[in-house]
Amino acid sequence: MATVPTTPKRHSAYEPTTPLGTPQTARVAGSHVIQSSPHYQTTRRHSLYGTEDRIIIDPGSRIWKVGFSGEGRPRDVFYACGEGAMPLWSLERASRTADREEEERLLEVRLQECLRSVFHNSLLTDPKSRKVIIVEHPLLPLYIKEHMARILFNNLQVPSISFASSHLLALLAAGRITGIVLDCGHLESTALPIYSSRPLFPHLRTTPLAGSRLSSHIRALLLFFGTYMPPLTSVTALTNLPASARSTRVPEEVLTDAVIEEIKTRCCFVGAPMNISETRAASPALSTSDLPSEPPSEHDFPPSDPPASESEFSRVSAEPESSVSGFSVIEPAQVPPERARPGESHLQALARMYTRHSTATDLHMRVDPPPTQQSGMGRGTLVIPGWVRERATEVLFEGGDVDESSVAEVILDSLLKAPVDLRKTLASSILVVGGTPMLPGFIPRLQAELVRAVSPRAETQTPPPNGRGRLRPAPYDRYAPLRPLLPFFAILNNPAPPPPTSVPGSQNAGKAPAFIPASMAWVGGSLAGALKTGGVEVAREKWDEADAEFDEDDPMALAHEFSSPKAILPDWTRSPLPVGAPPAPRPAPQPAMHSPSTQTAVGA
Numbered sequence: 001m002a003t004v005p006t007t008p009k010r011h012s013a014y015e016p017t018t019p020l021g022t023p024q025t026a027r028v029a030g031s032h033v034i035q036s037s038p039h040y041q042t043t044r045r046h047s048l049y050g051t052e053d054r055i056i057i058d059p060g061s062r063i064w065k066v067g068f069s070g071e072g073r074p075r076d077v078f079y080a081c082g083e084g085a086m087p088l089w090s091l092e093r094a095s096r097t098a099d100r101e102e103e104e105r106l107l108e109v110r111l112q113e114c115l116r117s118v119f120h121n122s123l124l125t126d127p128k129s130r131k132v133i134i135v136e137h138p139l140l141p142l143y144i145k146e147h148m149a150r151i152l153f154n155n156l157q158v159p160s161i162s163f164a165s166s167h168l169l170a171l172l173a174a175g176r177i178t179g180i181v182l183d184c185g186h187l188e189s190t191a192l193p194i195y196s197s198r199p200l201f202p203h204l205r206t207t208p209l210a211g212s213r214l215s216s217h218i219r220a221l222l223l224f225f226g227t228y229m230p231p232l233t234s235v236t237a238l239t240n241l242p243a244s245a246r247s248t249r250v251p252e253e254v255l256t257d258a259v260i261e262e263i264k265t266r267c268c269f270v271g272a273p274m275n276i277s278e279t280r281a282a283s284p285a286l287s288t289s290d291l292p293s294e295p296p297s298e299h300d301f302p303p304s305d306p307p308a309s310e311s312e313f314s315r316v317s318a319e320p321e322s323s324v325s326g327f328s329v330i331e332p333a334q335v336p337p338e339r340a341r342p343g344e345s346h347l348q349a350l351a352r353m354y355t356r357h358s359t360a361t362d363l364h365m366r367v368d369p370p371p372t373q374q375s376g377m378g379r380g381t382l383v384i385p386g387w388v389r390e391r392a393t394e395v396l397f398e399g400g401d402v403d404e405s406s407v408a409e410v411i412l413d414s415l416l417k418a419p420v421d422l423r424k425t426l427a428s429s430i431l432v433v434g435g436t437p438m439l440p441g442f443i444p445r446l447q448a449e450l451v452r453a454v455s456p457r458a459e460t461q462t463p464p465p466n467g468r469g470r471l472r473p474a475p476y477d478r479y480a481p482l483r484p485l486l487p488f489f490a491i492l493n494n495p496a497p498p499p500p501t502s503v504p505g506s507q508n509a510g511k512a513p514a515f516i517p518a519s520m521a522w523v524g525g526s527l528a529g530a531l532k533t534g535g536v537e538v539a540r541e542k543w544d545e546a547d548a549e550f551d552e553d554d555p556m557a558l559a560h561e562f563s564s565p566k567a568i569l570p571d572w573t574r575s576p577l578p579v580g581a582p583p584a585p586r587p588a589p590q591p592a593m594h595s596p597s598t599q600t601a602v603g604a
Helices: 097-122 142-155 166-173 211-225 257-266 310-314 346-356 386-391 407-417 420-427 442-454 480-488 504-508 517-530 540-549 555-559 596-603
Strands: 002-004 026-029 032-035 055-059 063-068 076-079 132-136 160-165 179-184 189-195 205-207 227-229 363-367 380-384 430-433 536-539
Touching: 055 097, 055 517, 063 097, 063 517, 076 097, 097 142, 132 142, 132 166, 132 517, 142 160, 142 540, 160 166, 160 517, 166 179, 166 189, 166 430, 166 517, 179 407, 179 420, 189 407, 189 420, 205 407, 211 257, 211 346, 211 386, 257 363, 346 386, 380 386, 407 420, 407 442, 407 480, 420 480, 420 504, 430 442, 430 517, 442 480, 480 504, 536 540
Parallel strands: 002 363, 055 132, 132 160, 179 430
Antiparallel strands: 026 032, 055 063, 063 076, 160 536, 179 189, 189 205, 227 380, 363 380
């Protein structure tokens, strides 16, 4: 059995150090002598006030990445509210006005703490002399952008703020201006097609199957199939009491957010696709008697309808009274009834099916015991089944629901909405970014899921069971229009691309630079800041003018949304789409050269 080492509570992704013993490179340009910066490999010319290198901030709901433009990696990567804490914002807002105002006040305090930490702790620079580029998500709410702009302008007094799309910057870091980008983060996965540096926002598709759903799915699986061994109470128990005798169910207090995050990032990986006939089938609803051999009083499940996908297995419920231990409702798994053994529950059939298709080994992980078991010696041991490590990510690839498409289906749905003449170019330039795609095997599995979803199905017209009547039509195949694009699918940052074919588009697989998917958007922002080609820039003077004209005490001003300072912030939902890259210049037409004999023949 392997043992997983513990992860430090906080560490920086990049700790710059000044090289010792390296001679300073000097370059004479007129009467000025410019020395090279210790943080750059080449000599760079800095402006007088130090505003040439811009601050690049990639604010996520949980993890922030910050640094200077022109650099290849962020200076600091940190949790916004601390490791294991709740994210800064979520997909839901309070319905009551008072609760919503309280959430916004708390969000503003947390954002101010994070932004001050960026300048004073992470980058150690003066915010008054640095322009800022914010790598924004296309679905980032406008009120969050307003809070960031108000803190940066009023509190930190930065000169200007530029807002750039994270999908466009990630594609820029890959050296492309056309493609479809899948950003699989913590809250949701979003697919956005981009053509000639112009994001096609009306064709954006999203799904909540992302890192947050994977974390809740892992927690639910470990509660039912994991094993916990509490610490020993004495030294003599080490030799007298075997490990199997002290194994118990996993307490809820052990599976903290920090433990789940460590399991997800260090223990889990994505397995190869399983047989589609074993994972896509209907099953009756799960009742209380279908649970593993546990007292029924501990698990009181409400009745539920048959689910459309396995993603229902780890649905997070809003009502504590309708959940298992307050956070997860377990729905029936996608196991065919004919494959279930007599007396076997659906969860046990799921575990058996995943165990048969898994080759991973169990892991023993040291965890802190719950507060009620602090009398033992040392730390407890959490046994993670191997099939949980390999097959927990199936929740991201099992779609079929209208509102919860899989990560492969959002790409295909976005391609269906795109114009027909752009589909071939977009399908041959797919880029996958975000923190969740850093799981080993995620991108090759995504490639296989795309091919499997578009491939022709074996179902045909079948006769009725009684032999009479009309033939039953074949099931609807919504991805049939994309079937001609099957040889063109190529993921730019695929670490294990399939063998190239004679089709030109398939040769793009694996051609992107070797940046990790989680930092692709930040690297694109760093490149845009170095090239002075950021997004829409809002100067502090323009913000002050809009803020001075807007009076919050005036009821007429509150009634008009466009009179507030947030009206000057870029918002693609109410402003025209960006113009995109300029078209390539067309060659001048050459004058036709005609021979005298040809002219005579035409004239005759």
